[in-house]
Amino acid sequence: MLAYSIAAARASGVFSAVVVSTDDAGYADIARHYGAEVPFLRPAAIAGERSPDIDWVVQALRGLESADRRFDAFSILRPTSPFRRAETIARAWALFRRMEGVDSLRAVEKCKQHPGKMWVVRGERMTPLLPLSPVDAPWHSQQYAALPEVYVQNASLEIAWSRVALEGGTIAGSVIVPFLTQDLEGVDVNDPRDWAWVEQLVREHPDALPEIDVAAFPS
Secondary structure, X not given: OHHHHHHHHHHHOOOOOOEOOOOOHHHHHHHHHOOOEOOOOOOHHXXXXXXXXXXXXXXXXXXXXXXXXXXXXXXXXOOOOOOOOHHHHHHHHHHHHHXXXXXXXXXXXXXXXXXXXXXXXXXXXXXXXXXXXXXXXOHHHOOHHHOOOOEEEEEEEEEEEHHHHHHHOOOOOOOEEEEEOOOOOOOOOOOHHHHHHHHHHHHHOOOOOOOOOOOOOOO
């Protein structure tokens, strides 16, 4: 999974550095094997399953700054999104650069589970998550095609100006450009069911994954 993200990043021609943030020395070795830098490990205090992204992003940017390496912008390419290709990254970067007065760009796709049909359960009662639907035609009782378009973020990529993280304390800021992923670009792998689905996708679309130009990491 790391290899595909690193390969896409390197092939995109967008980045002056491809850096992996991890707290695991084994993952660091894998990342270096496939051509990424791991100049430091992520401290355990900001590497937990509930650690916010802003903590390790700032740690990485500050760590690079301490080595006199400053970057105007950064991108987060999560390894759980293996079908993101070099062309995906280049297209997103071109869109981001065209926009004026923005803080960041984030990959999104049209949602499949519409929040208009979601509920908050309290005891033996529940209420709609979204209070915006019309009284005479509540969203939870309408067909999907009749609902307002809603988009959900995926793990494909994020781009932001470094100042947003370093000065604003957020990876997104307040002015965000939507980047609509296409085809398999937004596929995200989070559990065994996702993994099985991705294996099927690879069988059906053998050229969908980024090409890796490095020999496999020795097991």
